Amino acid sequence: MPGFELFGEQEKKEVQDVLDSGVLMRYGFDGMRQGHWKAKELESALTQRMQSKYAHMVSSGTAALTVALASAGIGAGDEVIVPTFTFVASFEAVLALGAIPVLVDIDATLTLDPLAVENAITKNTKVVMPVHMCGSMADLDALKSICDKHGLLLLEDACQAIGGSYNGKPLGSYGDLGCFSFDYVKTITCGEGGAIITNNESYYSNADHYSDHGHDHVGNDRGEEAHPFLGYNYRISELNAATGLAQIRRLDEFLDIQERNYSIIRKALEPIDNITFRTVPEGGVENYSFLSFFLPDGEKAKLAQNTLKEAGVDGCFYWYDNNWHYYRKWEHLIHKKSLGNLPQDVKNQLPDYSQSDFSKSDHWISRNISCLIKLAWSEEEVHQRAKKMADVLKNL
Numbered sequence: 436m437p438g439f440e441l442f443g444e445q446e447k448k449e450v451q452d453v454l455d456s457g458v459l460m461r462y463g464f465d466g467m468r469q470g471h472w473k474a475k476e477l478e479s480a481l482t483q484r485m486q487s488k489y490a491h492m493v494s495s496g497t498a499a500l501t502v503a504l505a506s507a508g509i510g511a512g513d514e515v516i517v518p519t520f521t522f523v524a525s526f527e528a529v530l531a532l533g534a535i536p537v538l539v540d541i542d543a544t545l546t547l548d549p550l551a552v553e554n555a556i557t558k559n560t561k562v563v564m565p566v567h568m569c570g571s572m573a574d575l576d577a578l579k580s581i582c583d584k585h586g587l588l589l590l591e592d593a594c595q596a597i598g599g600s601y602n603g604k605p606l607g608s609y610g611d612l613g614c615f616s617f618d619y620v621k622t623i624t625c626g627e628g629g630a631i632i633t634n635n636e637s638y639y640s641n642a643d644h645y646s647d648h649g650h651d652h653v654g655n656d657r658g659e660e661a662h663p664f665l666g667y668n669y670r671i672s673e674l675n676a677a678t679g680l681a682q683i684r685r686l687d688e689f690l691d692i693q694e695r696n697y698s699i700i701r702k703a704l705e706p707i708d709n710i711t712f713r714t715v716p717e718g719g720v721e722n723y724s725f726l727s728f729f730l731p732d733g734e735k736a737k738l739a740q741n742t743l744k745e746a747g748v749d750g751c752f753y754w755y756d757n758n759w760h761y762y763r764k765w766e767h768l769i770h771k772k773s774l775g776n777l778p779q780d781v782k783n784q785l786p787d788y789s790q791s792d793f794s795k796s797d798h799w800i801s802r803n804i805s806c807l808i809k810l811a812w813s814e815e816e817v818h819q820r821a822k823k824m825a826d827v828l829k830n831l
Contacts, residue, residue, distance in 0.1 A: 439624050440811040445684065449473065449677035459673050461492075462647065463657045474676040478630070480683050485605045485613070487632040489639035492676055493646050496594040496616025498669035499629035500528035503612045504562065506631070506641035507588055509534050512780060513561040515590075518547045519762040519796040520754060521566040525592060526768055530777075535559070535784045538762055540795040543714040545727060545803065546573035548795065553581055559784075562588045567596035567606055568760075569725035569805045574716045575601050575609050588612070594629070597622050598690045598722035606722075607632055617679050622693070622724055623686055625679035628671050646670060689810055693723035696808045696817045700726055703821035707829045709735065713803070725805045733801035735831055740804055742827050748820060750807040755800045762793060 452471050458464045461474040474492045481490035493499050509515065511533035517525045518541050526536035539555045542548035547565045563582055565573035575591075582589045589610035593599070597615050599606040607613025612635075615621075617628035631642050644651055649666030704710055704726075713727040730736040733755065740753040758764040769788045771777055812820070 439619050440809065441685070441689065445681040446678050449681045450674060453673045453677045461670060461673055461676065462650075462652070465655060468673075471673070473673045473680050474671055477676045477680045477683065480680065481615075481630055481632060484683060484686065485608050485632050487605075487608050487613070488634045489636065490630055490632045491639060491642045491646065492671045492679075493629045493631065493642075493669040494671050494675075495618065495627055495669075496592075496614060496621075496629040497524040497528055498646070499594075499614040499616065499631050500524060500564075500590075500592060501531050502642045502646050502669055503590055503614050503631045503633075503638075504528060504532055504534065505645050506633075506638040507562070507590075507612065508641075509561055509588075511778070512559060512784065514557060514559040514784075515562040515564055516547070516552055516555055516560060517564045518566050518568075519793050520545055520568055520760060520800055521592070522594070523759055523765065523768075524594075525564060525566055526765075530781065533778060533781060534561075535781065536768075537786065538788065538791065538793070540793055541799055542795075543799060544571065544573055544716060545569065545713055545799060546571070547578060549574055549577035549581060551795070552578060556581075556585055556587070560585070560587060562590050564590045564592055565610075566592040566594075567599065569713075569727050570596050570599060570722040571713060571715050571727070572596065572599060572601050572606055572719050572721075576716075576718075579609070590614070594621065595724065596722050598686055600720045601716070602718040608634075611635060612638060617675075617682075622689055622722060623679065623682035625671065625675040625682070628675045628679055690722060692810045693808045695814070696810075696812055697721075697723035697726055699814075699817045700806070700808070700821045700824060703825040704728065704828065707825065709831065710828060723808055725807055727803060727805040729799070729802040730804070730831075731802070736802050736804055739828060739831055742831065743804075743824060746823055746827050748806075748824055748827070750809070752805045752807070754803060754805065755797070761800055762788070762791075762796070 456468045458468040478490040513534040515529045529536040540551040591610040591613040593607035594616035613632045615630045617625035645666040646669035649662040
């Protein structure tokens, strides 16, 4: 998801504005900053692009998940349903608040299986967190119905899927809260950064305060601001926000390139008998950052990845063996390893993931390969890559 591939004069100008003002912090120093409020401008641009009433910038996608959960009052003992295929930040954010991550199976969408979600709900469940991995979404209609039925929050982790949509709504805007990551390898980047979007004024206000030590941001004297509740430091800097401000203006440009490159490769692979593609729910539009497909079995998928690599085709990921993104290698979660002692209540309530049966997830991930889609490829390079991939895969 390499927005960093296309840095240019727009990004340099926005960053130079900040350096010229000398104000790198998003709050205060009104007189010095010469009217430049990059984080505020980026928040405004996000609300427009994401069709959302409110947006709040923070320091990372992980911070966005943590702040979003906290803004909705999620805390000790509350259970948050997350998929077995995600990034470790999903359960890190939950645990950081003393809440309990409840892993459940995925389906052919490579995201939350609604039936598995329904079966995992307990009296302690408060949130369902679909993670739109590799640019595509869960069956959000089904998940929304479950949330409405049980009085649960729907929090979209759209960190890898900015620019995608579902039933005409931007991903991230369908649920009660949506989160984005703008780190160095996302579709658009701040270098480091993240954002929360919502239509709920209370959640927005809570996120604004919580991410800045509980400051209520009333008045123009930071030293006189009140602190309605405890908070922490998840602020984004003006330098990071400036980069993102230039990048979000280019989002459609990046998406167009990704869709072109994705379509060329997919068209080349579609005639191959032993390949099927990830399910995209009806009404869904990917952001085309990855092309994900299935081989007949795990052995063939592993062979395909190795053979593609030997043929010089980089960036084709076999998540089944991945340390960051699939539950099998999350030994720190499975064995509850922490620098400090986890609260005993958390230890007691966490499921014993060493004994969990996620064979349904294994069925999909063991057969899946996800190939990244770069922006910097020329059209000729994409066609050459597509041909090479097709030649490898049809001869397995």
